[in-house]
Amino acid sequence: MDYFAQQLINGLVLGSIYGLIAIGYTMVYGIVGMINFAHGDVFMIGGFIALITFLILVSLGLTAIPVILLVVLLVAMAITALYGWTIERIAYRPLRHSFRLAPMLSAIGMSFVLTNYSQVAQGARVKPIPPFITGGYTLHESTDGFVIQLSNIQIMVVVTTIVLLALFTWLVSRTRLGRDMRACEQDQTMAALLGVNVDRTISMTFVIGAALAAVAGLMYLLYYGLVDFFMGFVAGIKAFTAAVLGGIGSLPGAMLGGLAIGLIETFWSAYFSVEYKDVAAFSILIVVLIFMPTGLLGRPEVEKV
Amino acid sequence: MTAPSTNTAKPATGIPALLKTAFINALIALVLFSLMVGIRTEAGSDGQLTYWTRFGEVASLVAAVFGGSIVIELLRQWIGPTGAEKLVPPAVQSGISFVGRYLAPALLIFTLLVPVIFYDQRYILDLAILVLTYVMLGWGLNVVVGLAGLLDLGYVAFYAVGAYSYALLATNFGWSFWVCLPLAGILAAFWGVLLGFPVLRLRGDYLAIVTLAFGEIIRLVIINWQELTGGPNGVSSIPRPSFFGIPLDNSDNGLAAKLGIEYSPTHRIVFLFYLILALALLTNWVTIRLRRLPIGRAWEALREDEVACRALGINTTTTKLTAFATGAMFGGFAGAFFATRQGFISPESFTFQESALVLAIVVLGGMGSQLGVALAALAMIGGFELFRSLETYRMLVFGMAMVLIMIWRPRGLIGHRAPTVYLTKAQAISSDLVKEGHG
Numbered sequence: 001m002d003y004f005a006q007q008l009i010n011g012l013v014l015g016s017i018y019g020l021i022a023i024g025y026t027m028v029y030g031i032v033g034m035i036n037f038a039h040g041d042v043f044m045i046g047g048f049i050a051l052i053t054f055l056i057l058v059s060l061g062l063t064a065i066p067v068i069l070l071v072v073l074l075v076a077m078a079i080t081a082l083y084g085w086t087i088e089r090i091a092y093r094p095l096r097h098s099f100r101l102a103p104m105l106s107a108i109g110m111s112f113v114l115t116n117y118s119q120v121a122q123g124a125r126v127k128p129i130p131p132f133i134t135g136g137y138t139l140h141e142s143t144d145g146f147v148i149q150l151s152n153i154q155i156m157v158v159v160t161t162i163v164l165l166a167l168f169t170w171l172v173s174r175t176r177l178g179r180d181m182r183a184c185e186q187d188q189t190m191a192a193l194l195g196v197n198v199d200r201t202i203s204m205t206f207v208i209g210a211a212l213a214a215v216a217g218l219m220y221l222l223y224y225g226l227v228d229f230f231m232g233f234v235a236g237i238k239a240f241t242a243a244v245l246g247g248i249g250s251l252p253g254a255m256l257g258g259l260a261i262g263l264i265e266t267f268w269s270a271y272f273s274v275e276y277k278d279v280a281a282f283s284i285l286i287v288v289l290i291f292m293p294t295g296l297l298g299r300p301e302v303e304k305v
Numbered sequence: 306m307t308a309p310s311t312n313t314a315k316p317a318t319g320i321p322a323l324l325k326t327a328f329i330n331a332l333i334a335l336v337l338f339s340l341m342v343g344i345r346t347e348a349g350s351d352g353q354l355t356y357w358t359r360f361g362e363v364a365s366l367v368a369a370v371f372g373g374s375i376v377i378e379l380l381r382q383w384i385g386p387t388g389a390e391k392l393v394p395p396a397v398q399s400g401i402s403f404v405g406r407y408l409a410p411a412l413l414i415f416t417l418l419v420p421v422i423f424y425d426q427r428y429i430l431d432l433a434i435l436v437l438t439y440v441m442l443g444w445g446l447n448v449v450v451g452l453a454g455l456l457d458l459g460y461v462a463f464y465a466v467g468a469y470s471y472a473l474l475a476t477n478f479g480w481s482f483w484v485c486l487p488l489a490g491i492l493a494a495f496w497g498v499l500l501g502f503p504v505l506r507l508r509g510d511y512l513a514i515v516t517l518a519f520g521e522i523i524r525l526v527i528i529n530w531q532e533l534t535g536g537p538n539g540v541s542s543i544p545r546p547s548f549f550g551i552p553l554d555n556s557d558n559g560l561a562a563k564l565g566i567e568y569s570p571t572h573r574i575v576f577l578f579y580l581i582l583a584l585a586l587l588t589n590w591v592t593i594r595l596r597r598l599p600i601g602r603a604w605e606a607l608r609e610d611e612v613a614c615r616a617l618g619i620n621t622t623t624t625k626l627t628a629f630a631t632g633a634m635f636g637g638f639a640g641a642f643f644a645t646r647q648g649f650i651s652p653e654s655f656t657f658q659e660s661a662l663v664l665a666i667v668v669l670g671g672m673g674s675q676l677g678v679a680l681a682a683l684a685m686i687g688g689f690e691l692f693r694s695l696e697t698y699r700m701l702v703f704g705m706a707m708v709l710i711m712i713w714r715p716r717g718l719i720g721h722r723a724p725t726v727y728l729t730k731a732q733a734i735s736s737d738l739v740k741e742g743h744g
Binding site: 029048049051053059083090091095103106109117118119120121122123126127128233240241248276279282286287289294 | 341
């Protein structure tokens, strides 16, 4: 039971990271209707930028951890958001009304570009950082000595995710930008006729998605203590799986799917085999889609004849 | 669907506007590259990260972006707002399709003669075999994506199934290539059907992600099922193919000795070349024949409109399953050939990158165009080969090329293709009329 509780905590933390990445997929899919294959790599870039900013701040002699974290968070979000914006401008905007496979292939191409760009720029080896946030709480200690731990990093990951999710839900449901986004999602032509700047709204969607991916990259860096150029691919597929599982286009769905994938992966590793954890996650995706072709919280697709 | 607002970005005119755009682009590039390129990190032997600065590289990259955006802007103004369409006018397009009628036989004759012309150049022969393997894979995937409109991002799974089927059957039971080849095809087709069942109800991008997941599952199982597949170490010493039972080696009962000619290792390469050519032509022939049969027309109907298809009484279940099975079977054949050519296979050969490459070949070729796929395979694999010496930059360039090609010609190289059936006169069909398929 204690072991189960510990895995539950670990799974929720991993799920929060996947959920943050999945929101970027789901938003882009909701508005543009395309799979942004490069989004996982944007997450990876976010992790790298966070790592480099850390290095600079530490070597500048800064010691106040909250200040460092805040600066790293802001720098990573800002630069990664600019990456998201640039990717949209270069690879997706020219293809927005093109043949459906074209933007998908240009997104795959963009993903290759980003992966190999990081490899060329930063080398192929894993980049570790020393544990930055240490300490934690012991929640419960059983008689046989098994301890349920809740580390400070885990608290931070979950709290950050909840805060960002709340902020984001407010953004989509209450602000002008959110209204524009929902309008574009319904009907781009009609939204444009009613005075919504479609181009700007789509750009902003990519920017917000990339910024959230950067946060996920930072959390990943703090939680696992490393980044490498290839981590975007696997994390990207998992997060996309999460978005589809939750019902693509739905924001709470993305978070729910992220949590589901994180839990499945953690429990599978804990009780069955670490090697097959990805197989388990993907198999469950296939099983869910057989019975719920639009995901957990997705709207049923209406066939137009 | 065209939204009017998307073309609101006015093209910059005049020198000041030009410079302003270039300046903004350079500024963006400066921010993008500042940390990723400007600061290089490396983990030392004690696990401590060190870093050093590379501001020179950042400066040259930013300068390149500045210059590049001026050149691109000038080119854009010179070509005009319509862009690519003006570069390749319809007249040239139909000219190309006219030439295409004679290009295909000419290309075939040239291909047949390749081992004769380049007999002494082992490198070119190897490259030709590689290109033909991708031509075959492209034609195989074309059945699924190009004809039936089912978006498959995990095609390499069937290639892997074929390769491992042959490798395991041949090394464990000692069966000959000619027995294993059909078996590899059948096994791959079986997996195709197995994948087909769950995805029958899915559409569009859901299908894409499930096929991607399926490809990853197959690869992960191959990596982790060490007792059977050898895991990351792969399967080695896979038997070489024989000429219908006669080995192609230096022994007394080898083919060279039986024919009374001097043995040369090139014989096997030439044999492999004709083998993959035959397999590729088989794929092409079967595809063209199938397209004229009811099942082929059902595939194309499915691609155009699934709902109408069902309303007309076409059984979409069998239609989808046969498309998956047929495509997978050819992938399996190609995999068996790959295994026998390499003599060694490992999971590294069956990554998502390969699936993306084959899909790019099909789309770049112009969906459903057989000649286009062959030309695209030649261009992609040949172009990829040009960058072999620049190992680290190769995938970077490949990715950029994929983006640029899609922007330039989203519909592929060959804009027209021959109709499947016609009443009195065959008229080329513009690929713009080919629906992408949401099946």
